[in-house]
Amino acid sequence: MKFAYRFSNLLGTVYRCGNLNFTHDGNSVISPVGNRVTVFDLKNNRSNTLPLATKYNIKCVGLSPDGRLAIIVDEGGAALLVSLVCRSVLHHFHFKGSVHSVSFSPDGRKFVVTKGNIAQMYHAPGKKREFNAFVLDKTYFGPYDETTCIDWTDDSKCFVVGSKDMSTWVFGAERWDNLIYYALSGHKDAIVACFFESNSLDLYSLSQDGALCVWQCDTPPEGLRLKAPRGWKADILQREKEEEEEDEEEGDRETTIRGKTTPAEQERVGKVKYSRLAKYFLNKEGDFNNLTSAAYHKKTHLLVTGFASGIFHLHELPEFNLIHSLSISDQRVASIAINSSGDWIAFGCSGMGQLLVWEWQSESYVLKQQGHFNSMVALAYSPDGQYIVTGGDDGKVKVWNTLSGFCFVTLTEHSSGVTGVTFTTTGHVIVTSSLDGTVRAFDLHRYRNFRTFTSPRPTQFSCVAVDSSGEIVSAGAQDSFEIFVWSMQTGRLLDVLSGHEGPVSGLCFNPMKSILASASWDKTVRLWDMFDSWRTKETLTLTSDALAVTFRPDGAELAVATLNSQITFWDPENAVQVGSIEGRHDLKTGRKELDKITAKHSAKGKAFTTLCYSADGQSILAGGMSKFVCLYHVREQILVKRFELSCNLSLDAMEEFLNRRKMTEFGNLALIDEDAGEENGAAVPLPGVRKGDMSSRHFKPEIRVTSLRFSPTGRCWAATSTEGLLIFSLDAQMLFDPFELDTSVTPGRIREALRQREFTRAILMAFRLNEKKLAQEALEAVPQNEIEVVSTSLPELYVVKVLEFLAASFEESRHLEFYLIWTQKLLMSHGQRLKSRAGQLLPVVQFLQKGLQRHLDDVSKLCDWNRFNIQYVLAVSKQRGMKRTLEPVDTEEDSDASDEDSLHLLRAAGEEEEEEMLI
Structure with missing residues (x-):
């Protein structure tokens, strides 16, 4: 399974829209990210995206009380029942309409969905074996406008629903005699949130204008009585009672009326009544600072409210005492969640794509993550594969840890969009180019900008490259058609390379020699010799505009992507074309909403814009204005596999066919633009506008792949796309992938060989079966003083596989010294013979270096x-x-x-x- 790359993680985007949830233990935050869900483990400092996706952006997520199940609903009303234990989809369902919120009952038996102006109660799945996981129990009517929020009582007897018609409705989950439904009014704007008090029917309701109403109920939860059955059910119960009372006296049977109450008793039994105790106002800034979200912790009586201006308040109820009033940013607070202990508060800001977890008692951040405000443009792996650096159109440069999935440093020195990022060979310096006319070098030890390279005349840089020694920095200009070369040591401009007649679209240094390849829109690729008077060594003439260029890791081949959807391969020494791939039909672009042509015809104008060789140089990745990334075999020039990055129909250019239902006699319905202020209650910057912002516009971002990179270890590759930084890995799934397997290789025979102390035979059989647990058992059974003997007796083919296993074990196992001895003995005994396979062994060595470097960083600090x-x-x-x-x-x-x-x-x-x- 050499090319069995699967989706592993999503970085670069931490929150888009929807509601936040804390897990049952309160240690993790579940955040919707577009049409995927990411779990942020705050205790172990890890983030992981579930390997599932909906068709549209996720609207709401409902979490079961035990934390095992989640119901994920997208904007189209399609729902997924997900097991958070095994991270898989258990059931698909469609609610036939847009769903606003989902909430499980505290006992886990039922859940309520608000859809349109109704609330539907379903039996919760997983409690009993049934054919259909979602069984509708009751449908509740009452509100005249869309329902917005749900909350349950602690005993799961009642739930409350808020609506945009300024009313709050209390419904009984069972057929209560004294509470069927109860409507509460008193607000002057749409209801944003409503909460029950702990172990009580008292509740709080909050509206969009910042008003808080406190409602008191005259009946405790124990005072709710079940309604007497009617019709055929009552007849059956009546018959059963008569059979049970046949042995009683005749006189008693004549004087009692079964199943009914006297009129006097009915008068004494009263209905549930609510009265408003108080009304408070949270909004002190006027009409343009609407309440957008709220959360309430029943045990600590803590109310958290968020506003459109980015301000949030903490109040203690029912006294309404203000604890904190702080501001996150100038963007609206879209979602708030409180963990089970009430210590941590999670805030989601959709405008900035920001996720914060705040500990309110110590006033400190537990988590503070933010993705790129605009789309990502470039990425680069560090030489050991531990870090990924990304650059975006927002001018920010972010460094991500591949193990934890978190961004640990953000560099904001650029004042315009970043167009290129790269690491030096040492991995301690990041070099970036930008449209602001600067190329900057950042130090990863001190996180500072220590070099700034500029041109004599202001110009916009479109790409950047650093040679293998890290001494020469070059950048291409898109307006002056020149290539600038600087010295990393002095920061001085060494030379300006002229010759291109169009914008420079790509630069790449030969990893083995000081040769620079530059691609341009003038249909040429030029090879520059850095040591021979900066002159042009060769000029490769192409049939179309060059969009991307890259060298093979050994420097013996050059790949160029052109505007006519072709990838051409060149021998840089002899300037001879050695092959080409026609990728027009493999790209498979989709049609946009406003296109009047099919996806097949629109694909004719698309091409690959980014290329990347695999670590061993046998394959090449290509991507462009499409949701697909193509993996080609270079020598055979065939498509090996096509990866689909996204199935999110909320993005543009995803549809394949024309949707006739959106076509009217006046044109496409997509042309009808809605302003952003109607839905989210954003602040109004334009004067004279009463509601919403007439200058704001909705738009659907177009799916595209801007950059691709293989990890130096060869185990994964990353792509920057409209959705974020996607990582595909070989280690993300369980696969039975044996090697030279026959009937003599079984787990029993492996363990039998270990008992007979035939360690070499046991290791060979374990790696032929290719089961991780068995390989670990076989290696760890070897005594430390016999490792050298066993390692010398292993065949050369299995040495590479053992080294791959050791490299993977360094990331998980605690037996550091034991595996280090194995690695040392294997490399010492087989080093000379493995030199002939240096190209294939390079990814394995870099994988080893990644694990060892991580341990070195941890242990060196302690030492x-x-x-x-x-x-x-x-x-x-x-x-x-x-x-x-x-x-x-x-x-x-x-x-x-x-x-x-x-x-x-x-x-x-x-x-x-x-x-x-x-x-």
Whole structure:
């Protein structure tokens, strides 16, 4: 399964729209990201995107009380029942309309969906075996406008629904005699949120104008009575009672009327009544700062409200005491969630794509993540594969950790869109180019911009490249058609390479030589010799405009993507074309909403805009203005696999056929533009506008792939697209992929060989079966003093597989020294023979380097801390010893005391060291 890459993670986008949820234990946040869902583990500092996707952007997510199931509903009303334990889809369902919110009952038996002006209650799936997972129980009518929010009582007997018609409705989950429904009015704007008090029918309702109403109920939850059955059910119950009471006296049967109450009893039994205790106002800034979201924690009585201006308030109810009033940004707070303990509050800002988790008691951030405001343009892997750097149209450069999925540094020095990013070979420096006319170098140790390269005349740079030594930086201009070359050490401009007659679209250095390849719209690719007077070595003439250029990792081949959807391969030494791939039919672009032609015809004008060789140089990835990424075999020049990056129909250029239902006699319905202020209640910047913003417009971003890169380890590849930074990996799935398997290889025979201490045979059989657990068992069964003997007896073909397994084990296992001994013995005994396969072995070595570098970073900090502590203790003891020599010691007690002090310091340092190691 060499090309079995599967979706692994989504970085670069942390929140788009929908509601946030905390998991049952309160340690993770579930955030909708477009048509996918990401789980942010706050305790272990990890983020992981579930391998599932809906057809449209996710509108709401409902989480079961035990945290095992989730119902994900998109904008079209299609729902997925997802198991969060096995991370898979259990059931598909369609609610036949736009759903606003979903909420499970606290006992987990039912869930309510608000759709249109009705609320529907379903039996919760998973409690019993049934053919249909979603069974409709009741449909509740009452509101005249769209329903907006739901909340349940703690005993799951009632639920409350808010509506845009300014009313709040309390419904009974069962057929209660004294509560069927109850309508509460008193607001002057749409209801945003409503919450029940803990173990009570008292509730709070909040409207969009910032009004909070406190409602008191005269009946406790225990006072709700089930309604007596009628019709055939009552007849059956009546018959059963008569059969049970046949043995009683005849007189008693004549004087009692079964199943009915006397009129006096009916008068004594009252209906549930609500009364408004108080009304408060949260909004102090006028009409243009609407309340957009709210959350309430019943145990701590904490109310959190968010507004369109980015301000949020914390109040204690029912006294309405203000605890905090802070601002996140100038964008609206789209969603708020509180974890089970009430310590952490999650905020989602859809305008900025920002996700915050705030600990309100200590007033500190637990999580603060934000993606690129506009689309990503470029990406680059670090040489060891641990980090990914991305650049966006918003002028920001972000560095992401591939293991945790979090962004740990954002560089904001550029004042315009970033067009290219790259690492130096050491991995400690990032070089970026921008449309603001600068090329900047950033230091990853201090996170600062230490070099800024500029041109004599202002120009916009479209691409950047750094040579293998890290000494020469070059950037191509898109307006002056020139290539600028600088020195990394001095920052001085070395030369300006002229010759292109069109914008420079791509630059790439030969990894083995100081040869620079530049692609341009003038239908040429020029090869420049950096050591020979900066002259043009060769000019490769193309049939169309060049859009991208890249060298093979060994530098012996050059690939160029052109405007006519072709990929041509060249021998850079002899300037001879060695092959070409026609990719017009493989790109498969979709049609836009306003296109009047089919997707097949619109694909004629599309081409590949980014290329990347695999780590071994045998394959090449290509992407462009399409949702597909194509993987080609270079030597055979055939399509090996096509990866679909997105199935989100909320993006443009995703449809394949023309939708006739959207065509009217006046034109396409997509031309009818709605302003953004109607739905989300955003602030109004234009004067004279009463509601909404007439200058704002809705638009559907077009799906496209802007950059592709293979990881140096060869185990995964990344793509920057409209949805974010997508990572596809070989390690994301369980596959049975044996190697030279026959009937003699079984788990039983492997364990039998281990019992007979035939370690080499057991290891060979384990790697032929290719089961990770068995391979780990076979390797760890070898005694430490026999590792050298076993490693020398392994065939060369299996040495590479054992090294791959060791590289993967470094990321998970704690047996660091044991696996290091295995790695050292394998490389020492087989190093000479493996030199002939250096090209194929390079990704494995880089995979090993990635794991070792991560451990080196962790252990080196601990060792440095211990070393500095010991040096400090020795310096203190030496200083005290000098004092003792200068001052005469009268008694032995003073010297003993000073020795005890130094011993006490050493012991304290040792205890701190043990604590640090435990942490």
